Amino acid sequence: MAVERKVIFTQPELTDAEYQTIANFVHKASGINLLDGKKELVRARLTKRIAQLEMKNFKTYFQYVLKDASGDELVFLLDALATNLTSFWREPQHFDFMVKTLLPELEVRRKKSGGGGPRLRIWSAACSSGEEPYTIAMVVMEKSSYFANGGDFRILATDLSTKVLNVAKRGQYGPESVKNIPPTALHAFMNKMEAERGGHLYVVKPEVRRIISFRRFNLMDDMPFRGPMDLIFCRNVMIYFDRETIGKLINKFYNLLELGGYLFIGHSESLSGLEHKFQYVAPCIYRKSAR
Ligand SMILES: C[S@@+](CC[C@H](N)C(=O)[O-])C[C@H]1O[C@@H](n2cnc3c(N)ncnc32)[C@H](O)[C@@H]1O
Structure with a gap:
């Protein structure tokens, strides 16, 4: 008679010392600040992984992360602790600003250059599952016939988390996710398909996907990208960083931007009190302007 083997998993305890060690390590690796009252979050999110690996406690798991020379478990750890909440057309005033200010400025440049046309380079610097960069692409393509028809755009x-980047690359979203997309853009830029498990899925069209390169990048690292960028979106991620980390990051953004380029940050974030060279334009919008 077969005997059923039950693996009994006892929830490991996370001591204050272990919590401090993990939080300090994560802060150094990603800038994410988990030190202020995030013990429960750390415990809940890592307990699942510890159970999967059939380990007994947080200490053993943390040693495993440190010993893993491939770095894969570090990626897993950071994936588990990052907050990835996002949506299409989130904080829409940024997209209104692009339509009312940025695209007309580029159009003036295009006319001045005798029709050769400007290029447009945008960086979505913590793109999560892709809703932000797809929104940017749809806004530009809907409002600028030049960039929609082959203009250099x-x-x-980029994001730290490989998990969300895989979702972003797939470019498939459920009906709930697409409800903020204006109907004209939904129709123009997404295909509606039958989902395998019933219902519908919306898939981003190839002409939009072609514009975007998804890559893993940790904002704490040196920038390997060739600028200059015309626009950088870094929204709803600096909220997890301390002031010193934000100060360093925005100066890197400044150096990467084209003169006249813009930085957009999230609505619960602020650059006030930090040393920087940006000119304030509107809430959460800053410009690299000639001084
Ligand atoms: C709340 S989401 C914001 C997504 C989008 N920008 C928005 O506003 O909707 C924050 C994202 O920042 C990413 N993140 C956190 N720390 C990061 C780091 N050090 N480097 C790059 N991305 C990071 C997370 O993986 C997550 O996807």
């Missing part, structure tokens, strides 16, 4: 979309 590229978006670099």
Whole structure:
């Protein structure tokens, strides 16, 4: 008679010392600050992984992360602890600003250059599952016939988490996710398909996907990208960083931007009190301007 083997998993305890060690390590590796009252979050999100690996406690797991020379478990750890909440057309005033200010400025440049046309380079610097860069691409393509029809336009979309980047690359979203996309853009830039498990899925069309390169990049690392960028979106990620980390990051953004280029940050974020050279334009919009 077969005997059923039950693996009994006892929830490991996370001591204050272990929590501090993990939080300090994550802060150094990613800038994410988990030190202020995030013990429960760390415990809940890592307990699942510890159970999967059939380990007994946080200490053993943390040693495993440190010993893993491939770096894969570090990626897994950071994936588990990052907050990836995002949506299409999130904080829409940024997209209104692009339509009312940025695209007309580029159009003036295009006319002045005798029709050769400007290039447009945008970086979505913590793109999560792709809703932000796809929104940017759709806004530009819907409002600028020049960029919609072959004008030199590229978006670099990066994130720390490989998990969300895989979702972004797939470019498939459920009906709930697409409800903020204006109907004209939904119709123009997404195909509606039958989902395998019933219902519908919306798939980003190839002409939009072609514009975007998704890559893993940790904002704490040196920038390997060739600028200059015309626009950088870094929204709803600096909220997890401390002031010193934000200060360093925005100066890197400044150096990467074209003169006249813009930085957009999230609505609960602020650059006030930090040393920087940006000119304030509107809430959460800053410009690299000639001084
Ligand atoms: C809340 S989401 C914001 C997504 C999007 N920018 C928006 O506003 O909707 C924050 C994203 O930042 C990413 N992130 C956190 N730390 C990061 C780091 N050090 N480097 C790059 N991305 C990071 C997370 O993986 C997550 O996908």
